[in-house]
Amino acid sequence: MPCAVGTLTITSYDEDTWEDLAGGGKLARVSVRQALPGDVTGEGCVEWLVRYLDDGSAKFVGLQRISGSVAGRSGNFVVSALGVFDGNLAEGTWTVLDGLATDELAGMSGAGHFYVFGMDAAFDLAYDLE
Template identity: 40%
Template sequence: MSNATGTRALKSWDEQDISEADGRKVTRSAIEYSYTGDIEGEGVQEYVMFYRSDESTTFVGLEQITGRIGDRSGSFVLQHTGELTGSAAVVTWTVVPGSGTGELTGLTGSGGFTATHEEGGNAQYRLDHDFA
């Protein structure tokens, strides 16, 4: 098992309301990131987010990253699950089985990141990974 670390930097965020009831709402977000460090590339992501009346949020999503991990290039998809409470979003992710392409075929793994409002959506990531 190898460990990939680095920075994911927010490039764009477009959030649209889907529904709202009694101070609670569901939104959809289209997001783009750039990755530096052990993962180099670009990520395109969709989140579905549920905002509670206490301003905490639960979200799930998929992100396709195109680039490289170490000296291997291709693309892969991460499944995200997260919670936002206060000013910190804690996200765990897993590589979607069968999503790796090119030299990233067979990629497996999990990891995540914590992002704060102070960092403007940027975060230090971790992906513990292997190749099947």
């Protein structure tokens, strides 16, 4: 299975608290847009649901749509993401969702990891294209 590696840059970040929790922490919704150069080229948009703790750490889940190209093939695909934030670095896993890839990426499957530091991130994505 080929593995794409690359970076992404956050181009917009919008966070809204939807509930301050009794006992500390909060629940938030975060909308992010990204630019992706490299093995996966294009744009990403992700919606995160975040559970912050009082110490600033967090756990999050989200869905991310990437529009662009992988290995020279164009289309869109969607990944589910699960991760943790220690107050400085966020890291997590991606899983390509079956049946949501389009155009030349239709049938794509795969999984990977991401690491976010500030407004930049690095990722790897092992993938299979039908």
